[in-house]
Amino acid sequence: MIIVQFHTKLTHLQLLLLGQWGKLNNQLHLSLFVMTTTPQHQISDVNAYMQQIGAQARTASRVLAAATTAQKNNALNAIADDLDHNRNTLIAENLKDLDAGRQKGLSDALLDRLELDNERIDSMIEGLRQIAALADPIGEIFDMSYRPSGIQVGRMRVPLGVVGIIYESRPNVTADAAALCLKSGNATLLRGGSEAFFSNQAIARCIHNGLQQAGLPAEAVQVVATTDREAVGAMITMPEYVDVIIPRGGKGLIERISNDARVPVIKHLDGICHLYIDADADPEKAFNVALNAKTQRYGTCNTLETLLVAECIAHEILPALAEAFVNKGVELRGCDSTRNIISCNAATDEDWDTEYLAPILSIRVVADVDAAMDHIAAHSSQHTESIITENYTSARRFLAEVDSSSVMVNASTRFADGFEYGLGAEIGISTDKFHARGPVGLEGLTSVKYIVLGDGHIRT
Numbered sequence: 001m002i003i004v005q006f007h008t009k010l011t012h013l014q015l016l017l018l019g020q021w022g023k024l025n026n027q028l029h030l031s032l033f034v035m036t037t038t039p040q041h042q043i044s045d046v047n048a049y050m051q052q053i054g055a056q057a058r059t060a061s062r063v064l065a066a067a068t069t070a071q072k073n074n075a076l077n078a079i080a081d082d083l084d085h086n087r088n089t090l091i092a093e094n095l096k097d098l099d100a101g102r103q104k105g106l107s108d109a110l111l112d113r114l115e116l117d118n119e120r121i122d123s124m125i126e127g128l129r130q131i132a133a134l135a136d137p138i139g140e141i142f143d144m145s146y147r148p149s150g151i152q153v154g155r156m157r158v159p160l161g162v163v164g165i166i167y168e169s170r171p172n173v174t175a176d177a178a179a180l181c182l183k184s185g186n187a188t189l190l191r192g193g194s195e196a197f198f199s200n201q202a203i204a205r206c207i208h209n210g211l212q213q214a215g216l217p218a219e220a221v222q223v224v225a226t227t228d229r230e231a232v233g234a235m236i237t238m239p240e241y242v243d244v245i246i247p248r249g250g251k252g253l254i255e256r257i258s259n260d261a262r263v264p265v266i267k268h269l270d271g272i273c274h275l276y277i278d279a280d281a282d283p284e285k286a287f288n289v290a291l292n293a294k295t296q297r298y299g300t301c302n303t304l305e306t307l308l309v310a311e312c313i314a315h316e317i318l319p320a321l322a323e324a325f326v327n328k329g330v331e332l333r334g335c336d337s338t339r340n341i342i343s344c345n346a347a348t349d350e351d352w353d354t355e356y357l358a359p360i361l362s363i364r365v366v367a368d369v370d371a372a373m374d375h376i377a378a379h380s381s382q383h384t385e386s387i388i389t390e391n392y393t394s395a396r397r398f399l400a401e402v403d404s405s406s407v408m409v410n411a412s413t414r415f416a417d418g419f420e421y422g423l424g425a426e427i428g429i430s431t432d433k434f435h436a437r438g439p440v441g442l443e444g445l446t447s448v449k450y451i452v453l454g455d456g457h458i459r460t
Contacts, residue, residue, distance in 0.1 A: 153450060
């Protein structure tokens with residue numbers, strides 16, 4: 001072996017560490033665990049059950065952290081294949097949930113979030129394949145630099161460990177969350193809402209089949225097999241097994257978890273999204289973007305809930321927009337200035353702070369971009385805001401001064417989505433400011449550790 005000077009060159013070992021890190025993983029003999037437990041709504045001892053699956057997740061997380069990129073990608077593609085082959089079963093199981101939801105009186109918006117059809121199954125499959133095609137963040141080494149002592153110091157991207165995800169309604173979250181956690185080397189515990197129980201369990205069976213085919217443990221992704229709410233309480237108080245909790249749901253769920261959790265929480269609060277039509281807006285762009293932001297889908301967190309319009313353009317833009325919204329079945333609620341221009345219901349103070357998730361839109365006429373930003377600062381949930389303008393200065397000010405996880409210019413708020421951002425899918429949209437903000441994809445599910453490379457260096 002050639003000896004090189006450590007100040008200017010890398011040793012053979014360091015070259016291996018930096019350039020071939022991903023190839024240093026030993027081939028592990030991975031024991032397979034086939035889920036044979038029949039899904040059930042009630043388990044007699046929920047705490048014991050949660051402790052068991054938590055311990056299994058912790059063990060599986062060590063296997064996943066050492067898994068190769070090829071193993072993880074093979075699992076993702078196998079899961080996608082299994083979803084495709086079992087789409088009739090998925091739709092049949094989803095119909096059980098939809099029928100139960102109608103009997104319970106779920107709103108049309110919630111039923112829409114709950115429904116699985118071929119198009120949404122195709123979207124899940126595409127998301128899985130897109131995540132498989134993404135670069136694997138685990139093991140990435142960056143910011144390497146020499147210190148005066150001669151050692152090299154840098155950072156390596158590593159999994160969080162075990163991610164607990166608590167969510168409501170949308171069964172596609174089961175596949176999206178499992179895929180992102182798997183690719184980022186994390187084991188995951190998934191607790192879906194009781195309204196999607198049969199759908200989630202059907203998706204879970206496809207996930208376990210895909211993991212088994214790739215030689216990875218089924219415990220790497222576990223969907224909680226009980227609708228008992230005690231399972232949530234157990235999950236958020238198991239720091240020995242769960243490293244982070246990501247809740248997706250209504251305000252009540254988020255507040256409960258934030259208050260009671262003994263595990264760090266990445267919060268996904270409600271989406272009170274705003275669109276401001278500036279005095280210098282292109283009317284055609286404003287019309288198309290506003291209509292899309294509200295009516296493309298009603299039951300999502302990135303759907304427009306409050307429309308703000310500059311007063312000097314309000315008489316020009318609001319009548320045509322109001323007609324289009326009404327033709328789409330949207331109920332309009334406006335401020336006094338809005339009601340002087342169009343016919344609509346009066347907006348209350350509560351409307352400005354409401355995430356409707358329904359065909360309802362509140363409208364306020366404001367003086368200018370400053371007034372629009374003041375309204376957003378007072379009422380936004382810091383999810384997504386957009387400005388329609390041809391004024392470069394106003395656009396730059398809006399981007400710089402609006403404090404939300406996604407801020408847009410001349411684009412629909414419906415783009416605030418991990419899939420649309422090229423993340424493959426998303427665990428959720430974090431409205432926190434620490435660790436992860438905005439759509440949480442692969443990088444948001446990782447942490448970093450410092451690494452040091454030496455060649456017999458000692459501290460003097």
